[in-house]
Amino acid sequence: MKAVVHVTLRNGVLDPQGDAVRRSLGSLGFAEVENVRVGKMIELDLTGEDRAGAEVRVAQMCEKLLANTVIEKYTVEII
Amino acid sequence: MKAVVHVTLRNGVLDPQGDAVRRSLGSLGFAEVENVRVGKMIELDLTGEDRAGAEVRVAQMCEKLLANTVIEKYTVEII
Numbered sequence: 001m002k003a004v005v006h007v008t009l010r011n012g013v014l015d016p017q018g019d020a021v022r023r024s025l026g027s028l029g030f031a032e033v034e035n036v037r038v039g040k041m042i043e044l045d046l047t048g049e050d051r052a053g054a055e056v057r058v059a060q061m062c063e064k065l066l067a068n069t070v071i072e073k074y075t076v077e078i079i
Numbered sequence: 080m081k082a083v084v085h086v087t088l089r090n091g092v093l094d095p096q097g098d099a100v101r102r103s104l105g106s107l108g109f110a111e112v113e114n115v116r117v118g119k120m121i122e123l124d125l126t127g128e129d130r131a132g133a134e135v136r137v138a139q140m141c142e143k144l145l146a147n148t149v150i151e152k153y154t155v156e157i158i
Contacts, residue, residue, distance in 0.1 A: 036122065036123055036124075
């Protein structure tokens, strides 16, 4: 079983990495880019077949390690 | 218009960051995690309404800046 976690900065939290990417894209001629936010995608290979249980466990992983929930939010997708 | 780019390591490329996450999860009691791969998600806000054109342009951004295509692959989604 596979889980995909997306970790992104909460709205309102500054994203200096995204700003740097936006400026670099602008200087490369991609003037249509208005804003950039950079997040993480984490793919997990899991043993077991209990999809609902896995979703709960992966959410616990996010709370404990994968995301800093003060400034980041996350989504969990079991595939 | 919004574009979402996922940048992930190509199969076969070692992912030490993912390995570190897997070990940390294991020591936190999440023994069901067999493998972890860490990638980037980049959200772009774009001006204009030409979806097909935007997809081409964002692919160019990936080739030039957002991905290192020697070791990384990318997907572009216009939403």
